[in-house]
Amino acid sequence: NSLVDCFCKSGKIPYAWELVNAMHDSGPTPNIITYSILLDALCKSQHLDQGIALFNEMIERGLAPDVWSYTILINGYCKKQRIDEAINLLKEMHLKNLVPHTVTYTSLIDGLCKCGRISYAWKFLNGMHDSGPPPDVITYSILLDALCKSQHLDQAIFLFNQMIERGLAPDVWSYTILINGCCKSERIDEAMNFFKEMHLKNLVPDTITYTSLVDGLCKSGRISFAWQLVNAMHNS
């Protein structure tokens, strides 16, 4: 499985596939994890159709898909904006008494957000909060990003605070999403406040955090301040 994963992650999917077939023919028999590795690689390399075929072949060969493999396929469908089929898979899991993980729902929420169904995604997140599996900081970040990008920065800030009230600690990514949202709405001062807040929480801004801020500063004409930030990056 490690070898199959290596082939996949270095872009050599045909080799990975050959290896899986060789395992199937002459052992050791591939297990659910073997197939999941290949399934994920196929989904991520724009070959969802082949992923679906592999998923079905795996079932024909007598392996029952688990929560992980379903999640991988659901994510594949979502990335292709095929949300309804993703939801069908979710129903199928339910029929098989497979209980979705946080990651499963988070993938679906990302799909919903990226095709504009933000209020449904928000309801979904609240449903997770009420009845589990609980949303985590990634689940919130996806919705934060969608709210920011659809001109609902204030609602994003509300949700960010609600996430904290509910006991989750924001990370570098969630702060960066908000900072970028503030910058894009030309609310640079608020972006700077969040940036300072990160420091107070011992969160270390990364390149993307700085890039968002520098971009916002430049596009609002505050070039010398942007320059200072670039120097600060250079020095730390």
Added chain:
RNA sequence: UUCGCUGGGGGAAGG
């Protein structure tokens, strides 16, 4: 039977 290993989700700019 127990234990261990390997698989899944989020952010910026530039043409």
